[in-house]
Ligand SMILES: Nc1ncnc2c1ncn2[C@@H]1O[C@H](COP(=O)(O)OP(=O)(O)O)[C@@H](O)[C@H]1O
C-alpha cells in the first residue's frame with residue numbers, strides 16, 4: 001500500500017467554519033474553556049458543539065451537564081444518578097444530568113464513551129471530574145490523551161484551573177479563555193502556535209454566526 005492509499009481525511013485539519021478558516025480543527029481535538037461564572041463558556045461550548053456535529057456527521061454527542069439546565073433543549077436527556085442506558089443505534093445525543101456525582105458511575109460512563117468513537121464529549125464543569133483532593137478522572141485523562149487516535153473530541157468548561165483532571169491542562173489543542181470584563185469575549189490560543197492569543201468578541205464571531213441567533 002502506498003501513502004496515497006492511506007485515508008488521511010480524518011487526520012486533516014479543516015476550517016472551523018466557512019467564515020473563519022484561520023481556526024483549523026481535527027477530529028479528536030481537545031478544547032479547554034476556562035472562565036468565571038457568567039462569562040459565556042457554556043454558550044460558546046454549545047455553539048462550538050453544534051458546529052462540530054455538522055463537521056463530523058457520524059460523531060455522537062455526550063454531554064455531562066451538572067448545572068441541570070443548560071442543555072434542556074437537547075434530545076437524549078437522562079436525569080438520574082445512575083449511569084444512563086447505552087444509546088440505541090439511531091440515537092445521536094445523550095445528555096446526562098446527575099444530581100449526585102458518584103465517581104464510579106462517572107468513570108463507567110466515560111469508559112463506555114471511550115469505546116464508542118467517533119464522538120464529541122462535552123463536560124460542562126470539569127469540577128464534576130474532580131473526585132477529591134488530587135483525585136481526578138482517570139478516564140477523562142485517557143480520553144484526552146488518546147483523543148485523536150480514537151477519535152473523541154472533548155470540550156470542557158471550567159471555572160478553575162486548579163485541581164482539574166490531568167490531561168485537561170496538558171493536552172488541550174484549543175484554549176478559549178473567557179474574561180468577565182469583556183462580556184462574552186475570549187482569547188483564543190492553539191496549542192501548537194506560539195503566537196499571541198487572538199481576541200474574539202463572541203462565540204458567534206468565532207464561528208461566523210449571526211449575533212441575534214437564539215440558542
Ligand atoms: N455570545 C453570547 N451572545 C449572547 N448572549 C450570551 C453570549 N454568551 C453568553 N451569553 C449570555 O450570558 C449568560 C451567561 O452565559 P453562560 O454561557 O451561561 O456563561 P458561563 O457558562 O460562563 O457561566 C447567559 O444568559 C447567556 O445567554
Ligand SMILES: [Mg+2]
Pocket residue numbers: 041042043070124157
Ligand atoms: Mg456554564
